[in-house]
Amino acid sequence: MRFVGERQSHGDSYDLSVAPPWRGWPPDDRQLPSVRGLVSADFTVVGGGLAGLSTAYHLLRYAPGADVAVVDAGHPGAGASGHGTGLLGPRAGPPVDRAIRRHGPDAARRMHLASEDAVASALELCRALDVPVRTGEQLVVARSPEGLARLSGQAAACRALGLDVPSLSAAGVRERVDVPCQAGLLYRRAATLDPAQLTAALARACAAVGARLYGRSPVVGRSGTGSGSGSGSGGTRLLFPRGELRTGAGVFAVNGGAGALGLPVGTVAPLEVHAIATEPLKPAAREVLGEGSGASVVDAARLAPYFRLTPDGRLVVGGGRASLPGVVGTARARRDDRARLATWGWLVERVRGLHPLLADIRVTHRWTGRIGVTLDDMPVVGPVADAPGMWFIGGCGGHGLALSIAHGAYVARQLAGGWEGGWEGAGGPSLPWHRSAAPTLPLGGVGRVVLRRYLERLDRGVRKTA
Template structure:
């Protein structure tokens, strides 16, 4: 069978520029010389664009500048699988043990609110972004997964949270797949690149300045730069410098290469495939009626959902350290995902796989994101480490950072607001151990599938 070339996800058809401003045929303007701004956002993914959007909405007088190493949605925000579900940090029973019932409940409700915020944002932007509200099923057909789901269900009940448990019959009423039990969440799916592009255009309409092809090289305080005013941060790019009063570094897994003091945010490469639009029978069998997406309860096991144009999108299977290109590893990951797709339902056994792609996510040691000011630098924020749940979280983090930088009440901080993640050794022998751990998770995912 002929395989499609690896490259762009199915969110970026040739007749549409997914990333907006200022015009589809205009080359991105680079940072050159010395520029100034009230607030500079580094990173034009969903977190950075949401920060700029909500800041401009709260305070139209601000001079806001967004700089990106490439262009809007070029990174993880444009290469996800479009799942918009409530999840942050560890699973609910583990969250209760680690943080206590009250904090675990607040964390879950905040993640539900993050999903609702994205749905409202799409409506406010006046663009559908491929949005489809529906359900997300976290299910298992292996004994360890069923035990884990049972513990989670009990925790949800004890916290008074409405997360229904489905039997095999309940699952079959939504999806024609042989899973034995699952937890059902209200959720949605959308085109992440379209949302990024819509946000970028909305920011440009509010006067936000955009600069592309400008990777951040370093940060200097005013004390280290001649002529810098008090309270000024100097952001250094290949072609110039931006002097800014406040900065948001929405650079996710690039934190390590920039030497940011935010703990360890591991860059992991994950993989996905998409099919050509499915026939009616296949759509109906795989969530077409209810808009139900399925995530296997085992880490890295395959998950799938239907796109707004009827494609089956599947991800999971393998995560590798994204420190160097790994063509053979990616080819193997895509091949295994296609094998699982063929076994999912008879109606997709011969369907064409039209797209294969990968993207880099940021992982932390405890599964919680990092969103807060750099230690000792209250006017320089970092956002990243959403651990594969960045679609809803990134928008919520952008709104949170915008509010706090514009004088918001610290009492309304997100439950996981923090400046640093745990440190994880990733060099020398520790790197080999980390790779071995990822391979162990992959083997477990294959057994679960």
């Protein structure tokens, strides 16, 4: 397999796109104004990804006429929402067998069913926004001893909970996708899509129904206002490089950026993950990789590669090393750069092993994205303790495509109910993982070292088995 523009000399380098192959990437953030001077809003959404934009979109449905502002440090989709691999499938929190052990069977079942509802909500939103979606199955397969052990535990748990997640033999998997494996699980409610296109469509829809969108506006400080700045009796003051925004309520939809803003939501670690995309495949290769069934494939082993086809026949592959990025310009960051190249190369080798028809395919795109991960694998969706009227969304652990949309709708309902009733809230929580904070692990000093070593151990393990 070759990268586009690969030079076969000592000190090889690669001349290829370092962004995803999504249409219209990257958007022009200069089209959006930045926050300047003193601005106010009933609701402010910090973060222009899928979670933030879903919150704004649903707020204007539940509270028509409200003044809603969306602010982003760059532009909508500049973060994780524009860098995902486009697999839409059910999963919230840890795998279902681990969820049973930690939270009990009733909670584990509720979590899985809520994630299926999230997939359905995402598909409904795509239809409403006219975003193309390829519905199909999601296969979780075992290709190593570790993967088989994890898959067996998940299959038993699904049976115990009465979930509609049938087991597949190796032959059953190969009927759908002709790749080597030992067994699989079939998730019927799944799809694939262009995540950047969905994010852009959602941003346009928010603007069309009255939301004000701001770009190039990183939050540099925050405090309580002490008096109403929107329609409520309290609020939050957000500071930006060239302005200030006072808001009655809203949401920090910043995922792994919580630590940089000093939000008291526990530890949502910002991990960097890797992906590649190939040139459009020939028809024979597309057929063996599941074009007919629309299936996506996820390996049951941790960090092992997962893949799906795009509408134009490219193979998108993610997985491999997850890292806690170092500070730019430091020795640690330079080591991360070398490890990033090695991980992309490792993904290429894994693609080569999927099928002989892929032996000479070219890779045209490679990129990284940031996900937010908590110590217990559970998302954080709840009010922020020291910011009156403000909520937080984050920590989906790489399963945020469906969950982010569902979380935005959920938070919007809570905020809209409070707005109509004097900020008193919209009733009790309904999400199985509603909470205001994750467990804490300081990401400086010893805590950072411990997390890095754990991630490096996982990386070594997957390289041996995948």
